[in-house]
Amino acid sequence: MxxxxxxxxxxxxxxxxxxxxxxxxxxxxxxEQTEFLRPLGTLLIRLLSLIAIPVIFLTxxxxxxxxxxxxxxxxxxxxxxxxMVTTAMAVLIGVSLxxxxxxxxxxxxxxxxxxxxxxxxxxxxxFRIVPENLFAxxxxxxxxxxxxIAIIIGMAMSTMIFSSDEKTREYGNVLNxxxxxxxxxxxxxxxxxxxxxxxxxFAISASTFGTQGWVTLKSLLLFTGVFYLGLVILWSxxxxxxxxxxxxxxxxxxxNIRAAYTTAFFTSSSIATLPVALEAAKKTGISExxxxxxxxxxxxxxxxxGALRMGVSLVFAAxxxxxxxxxxxxxxxxxxxTLLSVGTAxxxxxxxxxxxAVLGMFGLPxxxxxxIAGVDALIGMGxxxxxxxxxxxxxxxxxxxxxxxx
Numbered sequence: 017m018x019x020x021x022x023x024x025x026x027x028x029x030x031x032x033x034x035x036x037x038x039x040x041x042x043x044x045x046x047x048e049q050t051e052f053l054r055p056l057g058t059l060l061i062r063l064l065s066l067i068a069i070p071v072i073f074l075t076x077x078x079x080x081x082x083x084x085x086x087x088x089x090x091x092x093x094x095x096x097x098x099x100m101v102t103t104a105m106a107v108l109i110g111v112s113l114x115x116x117x118x119x120x121x122x123x124x125x126x127x128x129x130x131x132x133x134x135x136x137x138x139x140x141x142x143f144r145i146v147p148e149n150l151f152a153x154x155x156x157x158x159x160x161x162x163x164x165i166a167i168i169i170g171m172a173m174s175t176m177i178f179s180s181d182e183k184t185r186e187y188g189n190v191l192n193x194x195x196x197x198x199x200x201x202x203x204x205x206x207x208x209x210x211x212x213x214x215x216x217x218f219a220i221s222a223s224t225f226g227t228q229g230w231v232t233l234k235s236l237l238l239f240t241g242v243f244y245l246g247l248v249i250l251w252s253x254x255x256x257x258x259x260x261x262x263x264x265x266x267x268x269x270x271x272n273i274r275a276a277y278t279t280a281f282f283t284s285s286s287i288a289t290l291p292v293a294l295e296a297a298k299k300t301g302i303s304e305x306x307x308x309x310x311x312x313x314x315x316x317x318x319x320x321x322g323a324l325r326m327g328v329s330l331v332f333a334a335x336x337x338x339x340x341x342x343x344x345x346x347x348x349x350x351x352x353x354t355l356l357s358v359g360t361a362x363x364x365x366x367x368x369x370x371x372x373a374v375l376g377m378f379g380l381p382x383x384x385x386x387x388i389a390g391v392d393a394l395i396g397m398g399x400x401x402x403x404x405x406x407x408x409x410x411x412x413x414x415x416x417x418x419x420x421x422x
Contacts, residue, residue: 028210028275032282035214039221050226053219060216063209064288067202069157071291072312073166074199079308080170081177081192094414095310098258099318102406105254106320109246110327119239119328120335163312206291217282224393239332240394246324247398255409262413264300272300273408280404284396286315289404297408306415314407321399321406329371333384 023031043050145160147153153161173195176188259266276296280289290311297307334340371388388395 024211028213028279031214032217032278035218036221036282039218039223040225042218042222043224043226046222047226050222052223054223056219057216057223060209060213060220061283061285061288063212063216064283064285065157067206067209068287068290069154069162070198070202071206071294072287072315073154073162074195074202075290075294075308076163076166076312077170077173077195078192078199079305080167081173081188081195082305091306091309091414092313095313095410098410098413099314102250102254102258102320102410103318103323106246106250106324106402107327109249109254110243110324111331113242113246113249114328114331117238117242118331118335119236119242120332166312203291210292213279213283220282236388239328239388243325243328243395244398246328247321247402250320250324250402251405255405258409258413264412269300269409269412272296273405276408277401277405281397281401284393284400286400286403286407289400290315293404293408297411300408300412302408302411302415306411310411310414311407314410315403318407318410319399319403321402324402325395325399326371329384329388332388336384 042053144158145164147158147161147165150165152158153165173188173191176184177192179185179188256266259269273293273296276289276293279292280286283289286293293311293315294307297311298304
């Protein structure tokens with residue numbers, strides 16, 4: 017009778033951790049039989065993705081409409097600079113560690129193949145940003161287009177709110193209240209979804225590890241270890257340095273955002289984690305305006321974990337095929353891969369899609385993707401947690417508000 021109240025009061029991180037470990041335990045015992053649990057995990061991803069699109073749209077609109085154009089340009093410029101630096105460092109860390117440890121030296125290609133992906137042109141990417149149909153962008157979930165629409169609506173509302181004409185200001189405030197009410201509505205829906213989240217995480221953990229097979233995970237242990245070593249360096253050196261230089265307490269900061277990177281780790285979805293990340297950022301003392309503007313941008317455009325993963329994966333692919341590529345060659349390939357990933361939804365297995373595109377562009381065998389898919393769950397978890405953490409660190413760096421201390 018008291019189970020439900022106790023469940024609701026149990027800390028979110030604890031519930032997610034227990035669910036994940038319980039899923040691993042079930043996978044060890046029942047192996048492939050855990051496949052029947054997969055729909056429960058798929059349901060969680062769908063629910064989080066369902067709520068993510070309106071949250072992205074509304075938070076960006078409400079953030080932009082509170083700024084004047086000068087503030088918008090200044091904050092955006094700082095974010096772009098931060099993204100460039102952290103992405104470059106992630107690439108450098110991934111390639112350097114992989115070249116040192118040489119994962120994939122003793123592995124061979126499996127007898128499977130992956131269809132070669134279609135490589136988008138620069139014009140295609142531009143047209144994805146500027147849609148020809150307002151409603152089509154939302155129905156297809158085209159995140160870059162949705163972000164573009166949110167920004168221009170927010171800018172238009174800002175000019176109305178700060179207009180010298182009283183009637184225009186009145187209309188602007190009405191629109192602002194309307195969007196704030198919608199935002200509140202979707203956060204109420206999110207509260208219900210998060211109550212189901214541990215069940216979905218249990219299903220994802222059990223079905224993924226139960227069906228992949230532990231032999232495959234063992235054979236790719238070095239690949240996974242190199243990747244996670246890179247994440248440790250990225251967090252402990254790059255992120256810590258940025259936080260220290262911006263006057264934040266590193267220990268307190270990571271404590272305050274643990275719900276965000278834990279959710280990202282368990283769901284492997286930075287887009288779906290966005291609502292949790294927004295709340296975690298505000299808990300650190302980051303202003304609501306900065307968090308609402310920078311985190312949706314980071315969820316779409318910033319991918320430190322993905323860049324590090326790409327560096328390790330390409331060295332891994334080169335070692336399997338016996339290619340002799342220099343560090344500069346790897347950097348060029350990773351930069352192109354990172355550009356291709358811009359606008360890709362932060363959902364599970366998105367890294368495999370991007371890797372397939374890069375391998376196809378440079379003539380590397382796509383069968384390598386099938387091999388890496390064996391540990392995609394582990395790689396995706398760590399990479400997504402790093403993506404979300406990097407986004408919140410970026411928001412803290414550009415925010416002028418003094419951070420809160422626990």
